[in-house]
Structures are given as C-alpha cells and as structure tokens.
Amino acid sequence: MADPTPPRLPEGWGAMRLKNVRAFGRDFDLSVARAGDRLKVDVFEGGKLSQSHLIKRGETLTVELGRRP
Numbered sequence: 001m002a003d004p005t006p007p008r009l010p011e012g013w014g015a016m017r018l019k020n021v022r023a024f025g026r027d028f029d030l031s032v033a034r035a036g037d038r039l040k041v042d043v044f045e046g047g048k049l050s051q052s053h054l055i056k057r058g059e060t061l062t063v064e065l066g067r068r069p
Contacts, residue, residue: 008058009039026065 009016015033029044035054043051043063055061 009034024065028065 009032018030031042033040038054041053
C-alpha cells in the first residue's frame with residue numbers, strides 16, 4: 001500500500017489556522033501561512049507561540065509538543 005498523501009495547504013488558500021486541537025495529551029493551535037515560496041508553520045500552546053518553522057512546500061515537518069524555543 002502506498003503512503004497516504006500528507007496534508008497540504010490548498011493552492012487557493014493564503015493561510016489556515018486550527019484552534020483548540022486536543023491530541024497527544026495536549027491542547028494546541030496550529031497556524032500555516034504562505035511565506036513566498038515556503039510555508040510558515042507556527043505552533044501555539046497555552047495561547048503562546050511555542051514553535052515556528054519555515055519549510056519548503058511539500059516538505060514534511062515533525063513537531064514535538066511541549067518544546068519551547
């Protein structure tokens with residue numbers, strides 16, 4: 001069986017935000033926005049920015065919750 005396609009920000013969208021996600025024993029918000037030819041991925045925990053990543057489109061990102069910069 002082929003690997004499933006990872007989530008992508010649809011071409012017509014400039015940004016998206018998932019709020020109040022409950023997963024992996026944590027509550028967090030996830031924000032993805034276009035930044036030129038890349039994507040800016042921000043993770044918020046407790047209403048505060050805990051991580052910020054700039055990735056190439058199509059690149060996979062692994063996020064470790066509970067980590068502070």
